[in-house]
Amino acid sequence: MGDSGSSKRMWCSVPEKFQLHGAMLALQFGYAGFHVVSRAALNMGVSKLVFPVYRNIIALLLLLPFAYFLEKKERPAMTVNFLGQFFVLALVGITANQGFYLLGLENTSPTFASAIQNSVPAITFLMAAILRQLIN
Numbered sequence: 001m002g003d004s005g006s007s008k009r010m011w012c013s014v015p016e017k018f019q020l021h022g023a024m025l026a027l028q029f030g031y032a033g034f035h036v037v038s039r040a041a042l043n044m045g046v047s048k049l050v051f052p053v054y055r056n057i058i059a060l061l062l063l064l065p066f067a068y069f070l071e072k073k074e075r076p077a078m079t080v081n082f083l084g085q086f087f088v089l090a091l092v093g094i095t096a097n098q099g100f101y102l103l104g105l106e107n108t109s110p111t112f113a114s115a116i117q118n119s120v121p122a123i124t125f126l127m128a129a130i131l132r133q134l135i136n
Contacts, residue, residue, distance in 0.1 A: 035110035042106050052098035
């Protein structure tokens with residue numbers, strides 16, 4: 001009935017290492033395309049305040065069916081406390097991040113935005129290391 005030897009399933013004949021590299025490559029191309037589309041939208045006169053709203057609404061519409069149907073039985077009940085926390089997190093985290101990104105993109109090029117985006121994990125690591133030394 002089930003395979004007793006291996007708990008991993010292979011979705012296709014491509015090895016997992018190459019699947020991961022392909023996924024990362026596709027993600028980077030997606031980000032590069034987003035930088036170019038964002039710059040074109042800014043050049044056409046789209047407001048820096050309205051653009052993140054459009055982006056978040058489109059993301060909501062694309063991800064909502066997956067979140068609803070795939071995690072229907074696993075997610076906790078929605079309470080007012082959860083909704084409030086989600087709102088504050090979205091406002092401070094995602095919307096502020098996108099606003100600052102668009103402000104920077106207006107003054108630079110999509111190429112520079114793509115290059116700087118890859119340095120975010122390194123800067124985060126350095127900030128964490130410095131703050132850990134200050135706290136201890």
